[in-house]
Amino acid sequence: MKSLFRLFSGKQENKDQNTCNFTARQKKEEAYEAIERGTLEVPIDRIVGSVGRYHDFDHQFKTSSHRHRDERLEGILNALRAGKILPPIALYQIKDDYFILDGHHRFTAARELGHTHIRSKIVELLPSKNTLENNLYIEKTQFRDYVGLKEAPTLTELGQYGHLIWQIREHHNYLKKEKSDDIEIEQAAADWYTTIYMPLYTLIENSGLVKNFPGRNVDDLYLYISFHQWEEGKKRQYGRGFDKLIPTDMEEFRRKMAQHTEQEYPEMKREITVFMLLTIEGKYEQAIFDKLLALEEIREVHTVHGSFDLLIKITLLRDLLSSDAELISHFTQATIRQWKGVLTTQTLIPGMSIIKDNDRCYL
Numbered sequence: 001m002k003s004l005f006r007l008f009s010g011k012q013e014n015k016d017q018n019t020c021n022f023t024a025r026q027k028k029e030e031a032y033e034a035i036e037r038g039t040l041e042v043p044i045d046r047i048v049g050s051v052g053r054y055h056d057f058d059h060q061f062k063t064s065s066h067r068h069r070d071e072r073l074e075g076i077l078n079a080l081r082a083g084k085i086l087p088p089i090a091l092y093q094i095k096d097d098y099f100i101l102d103g104h105h106r107f108t109a110a111r112e113l114g115h116t117h118i119r120s121k122i123v124e125l126l127p128s129k130n131t132l133e134n135n136l137y138i139e140k141t142q143f144r145d146y147v148g149l150k151e152a153p154t155l156t157e158l159g160q161y162g163h164l165i166w167q168i169r170e171h172h173n174y175l176k177k178e179k180s181d182d183i184e185i186e187q188a189a190a191d192w193y194t195t196i197y198m199p200l201y202t203l204i205e206n207s208g209l210v211k212n213f214p215g216r217n218v219d220d221l222y223l224y225i226s227f228h229q230w231e232e233g234k235k236r237q238y239g240r241g242f243d244k245l246i247p248t249d250m251e252e253f254r255r256k257m258a259q260h261t262e263q264e265y266p267e268m269k270r271e272i273t274v275f276m277l278l279t280i281e282g283k284y285e286q287a288i289f290d291k292l293l294a295l296e297e298i299r300e301v302h303t304v305h306g307s308f309d310l311l312i313k314i315t316l317l318r319d320l321l322s323s324d325a326e327l328i329s330h331f332t333q334a335t336i337r338q339w340k341g342v343l344t345t346q347t348l349i350p351g352m353s354i355i356k357d358n359d360r361c362y363l
Contacts, residue, residue: 151193
């Protein structure tokens with residue numbers, strides 16, 4: 001999507017082709033249904049154009065050099081430097097972009113002073129053109145309005161926001177019972193967003209899991225995991241490690257995460273240890289021994305007597321959505337089984353383990 005972000009860098013484009021032309025953008029999105037959103041703090045970098053007055057501004061969104069305009073801008077700059085609160089500017093919103101209807105000088109002054117947000121009175125124009133992007137946006141907007149959230153997850157598949165509404169309703173019922181109070185759905189939604197959605201979103205984001213799912217985002221994975229853990233409950237199990245980190249009870253997860261700060265959130269990864277027996281062609285034994293020692297995942301290498309030549313201990317780190325078997329197979333196929341001289345391998349996956357350390361034992 002072309003925008004004034006490019007224009008701000010000094011690269012000027014045909015104004016009929018960029019998003020500073022509000023009328024063209026409105027026509028393109030068929031955005032005519034208006035909803036008043038009230039007065040909010042809007043990120044300045046999401047204000048991409050002007051409604052009807054882009055002729056009065058240069059390619060860096062600065063006013064032309066007419067004297068009366070310079071004086072007006074200087075007056076606003078001085079007022080902001082003095083800490084005065086100015087009236088909000090007026091914006092039209094089309095999806096995630098904003099266009100200035102009134103308040104160009106206040107916007108220019110705030111941006112020049114390095115402000116990141118500006119108080120704005122917003123009228124949103126909802127897109128009606130039948131595209132997947134627009135339909136997803138409408139679903140997101142309807143969800144956000146229904147539960148009273150300012151921000152909402154961004155999903156890439158239609159018809160999925162109902163699962164998030166289910167979570168909020170469940171949390172709403174839980175809070176009403178816990179507090180014996182008349183709690184509104186909007187209060188429950190805000191609490192859900194802070195204490196349930198954001199912790200799990202952060203766990204997933206920190207894990208890097210999304211790289212394994214092309215075309216999906218962190219919110220998609222949030223929905224996938226939370227649906228199976230909380231809405232489906234125990235019908236699907238990832239394993240003890242996953243269930244311990246993300247319990248099948250949503251409120252138990254909330255209580256668990258409340259014990260941590262964001263910086264202390266646990267990892268969605270765990271170590272797995274396997275052993276492997278190898279038979280090696282004699283002349284390659286030393287070379288393979290050395291190559292095994294060079295791999296970070298190989299923790300121990302032993303020569304053994306009998307039908308096998310080497311015993312190795314492998315420690316791998318996997319995310320909690322992957323299976324042990326898949327990870328082990330991928331590792332061995334990509335490394336050890338590719339080496340010349342390796343005749344056979346046999347993988348041993350421990351079940352219950354007891355590790356003795358002096359007088360203590362660890363399971």
